[in-house]
Amino acid sequence: MFPNPFLGDRIDVYWIVGLSTDIRHATDILPGARPSGDWVPTLCERWIRLPFPTVAGRRPATEEILDQCPQCLEIAEARECFGVLWDF
Ligand SMILES: [Zn+2]
Numbered sequence: 001m002f003p004n005p006f007l008g009d010r011i012d013v014y015w016i017v018g019l020s021t022d023i024r025h026a027t028d029i030l031p032g033a034r035p036s037g038d039w040v041p042t043l044c045e046r047w048i049r050l051p052f053p054t055v056a057g058r059r060p061a062t063e064e065i066l067d068q069c070p071q072c073l074e075i076a077e078a079r080e081c082f083g084v085l086w087d088f
Pocket residue numbers: 024025026042043044045046069070071072073
């Protein structure tokens with residue numbers, strides 16, 4: 001992997017827990033840019049579905065999940081991505 005030619009450009013990735021998964025994958029798709037239930041690609045080249053938003057006043061059930069997909073992590077580190085934990 002060659003370094004990003006656009007020096008200074010920070011790549012953000014979002015660590016999200018897809019529907020029916022119990023691990024965080026990283027995606028460069030901005031959550032909120034796609035509707036819930038939509039399939040989005042992960043850095044490890046899987047597809048996960050965006051979860052539905054948590055009811056107001058409750059904490060997202062995914063908040064406790066901190067396990068990160070090792071392949072996504074490896075790719076995110078190689079690309080020097082800035083990771084954001086994101087719950088819905
Ligand atoms: Zn992954």
